[in-house]
Amino acid sequence: MFVNGCDCSIVIKTSHIEKDIPFSAETLREAVSIMKEEVPIEGDGVCRGIRQCCGVMGCVVTPLTIETTPLLLYLAMGSAGIPLYVSETRNLFKYDLNLLTMEDTKQFELIQDRKNERRLFEGCRVKSFELRILRGETIKLKLNIFGECAPKNYSPRSQTSEMSGTRERGERFSGDFVSYMINGKEYKNIYGLTLQSKKVGGTKTELWIKRALQKGGDIPDLIEELTITAQLLRDTYELRQYGTFRITLKRLVLISDETEVNATGAVISPLRFYVVGGTQAEVFTSTGELIQ
DSSP states (O other): OOOBOTTOEEEEEOSSOEEEEOOSEEOOEEEEEEEEEOOOSSSOOOOEEEEEEEEEEEEEEEEOBTTTHHHHHHHHHOOOOOOEEOTTSTTOEEEOOOOOOOSSOOOEEEEEEOSSOEEEEEEEEEEEEEEEEETTSBOEEEEEEEESSOOEEOOOSSGGGSOOSOOOOOOBOBGGGEEEEETTEEOSOEEEEEEEEEOSSSOEEEEEEEEEOOSSOOOOSEEEEEEEEEEOSOTTOOTTTSSEEEEEEEEEEEEEEOOOTTOSSOOEEEEEEEEOSOEEEEEEESOOOOOO
16 A cells, blocks of 8 residues: 655546645555456466456545535535525625435545656545544544546646645644534533544444543433534634534434543543434535535
């Protein structure tokens, strides 16, 4: 597996939008299988393997920014509402994304631009994703990608469409500016969480909550509604206008408690929940492009 870092640029293309994606790691590569040619019944023969291309596979880990969050959440989950114009907020648009973790999501193209090669991956889909929020870190989304088409060498038609190698560095969401509401009550002892969704042979969504153990005020085993609200650092952004995204999870059931009961000091440990109900998200951004 070849992991690319700062020398690689990633661009995601749909039928309506082309957007440069900042990333911390990516492992996109050609997926191959081996077709065996067996020895014949008579004679010595030769047993050999024939290499076959099975498309592409790998992952992209990217921090969420004000510019990329609507597109990335849409590609990860698979359903979107219509962007609405917000009056008296200049040219701002509210993205009200009604998201469901659908197994069959929209296809997209991905351009991988390295120093010595540029490749186009067509017909890509997200087979699973992981959203990680942790204090002291930027909020990151991991997209596990697969596709049935072999990668192609990519040459832009014009200089204007050629990637310069500078990636989108818009304002990034931080885990320090996230609030958590559980059944209508805000919890200050949550240090972060990881939302995982697998979409092969059906969908399965789990949530890991990392919290400081408290007496009498711990997180309940059954959660009817969990709301996660992330905001940008700037004071100029107003809540419910832009610079904010919010994810709401319905009906969570505790699977396991990973608390270390023999710890002598403060205990910070994860709880593992299974998400039984639906998932919704609201994304507010200062741009007005459509997501289709």
